[in-house]
Amino acid sequence: MARTSPDAKGELMSNTSDSSNAGVSVPTGAISVAGAQPEIVADQSGEELKLILGEFAGPLDLLLYLIRQEQVSIYDIPVARITDEYLRYLRLMQEMDISVAGDFLVMAATLIEIKSRMLLPPDPNAAAEDEDASDPRRELVDRLLEHQKYKAAAEMLWSRATVEQAVFTRAELETDKQNPEVSAGVFDLLRVFQEILARHKEEVLLEIVRDEMTMTEMLERLRNMVLSSGELNLRVFFERARSRRELVLAFLSVLELVRTTEISLIQRETFGEIVARVSS
Structure with a gap:
């Protein structure tokens, strides 16, 4: 391109x-x-x-x-x-x-x-x-x-x-009609990320020393949060970021686990909350 x-x-x-x-x-x-x-x-x-x-x-x-x-x-x-x-x-x-x-x-x-x-x-x-x-x-x-x-x-x-x-x-699952789900796309993910990023613009920057999280650590955090419950609301995951740098790492970690098919992204309604789920 x-x-x-x-x-x-x-x-x-x-x-x-x-x-x-x-x-x-x-x-x-x-x-x-x-x-x-x-x-x-x-x-x-x-x-x-x-x-x-x-x-x-x-x-x-x-x-x-x-x-x-x-x-x-x-x-x-x-x-x-x-x-x-x-x-x-x-x-x-x-x-x-x-x-x-x-x-x-x-x-x-x-x-x-x-x-x-x-x-x-x-x-x-x-x-x-x-x-x-x-x-x-x-x-x-x-x-x-x-x-x-x-x-x-x-x-x-x-x-x-x-x-x-x-x-x-496969046989029809009971949840197929009762809980219709749609796959979440990249633009849906960007929309949620943008909302969380806007909040971080309002944060007060303090001169403090703290360990910066790496991409590897962020990937491990996401894996653990998804595996512990089977699925994870990504808004909750993004809101745990302590800085805008961590927020970007969180966004990239979601895309990486989607790429490796470790997780899939779904919405229970159009433009609804995006949920990361362990891929079957």
């Missing part, structure tokens, strides 16, 4: 960043964003970790997620609110020292342009059909619909291949 240059990235993000956002120093090195299935990989030296979110996720996936969260029609996107939320996610990535891929920044510029055009007064001389054709959102809506179509087709093919490879079926 192509990346923007640091100068180009800084020019765009400087127009969207909040002056109150302090940078978070991530001890594990640079992190890159690519898509939907979380994965952490190390370089050959073992010193740099990269966060990879999967093959299909990108700016359109993030937009669709935000539109679902707003509970609005894809044909009537509230551009101002969606743009603000989108830029908020980019600021979060920047604050975590995540290297944002170029197509995320291109979409940010597109949203800002559409938002600006929506603020212009309508042409009083334009006919009704011309106004519909000139809706600044139209091209974006078409792209989102096309993306949804291809994504649905890919999911159908994947499901079909999975079924064909299956050699056995």
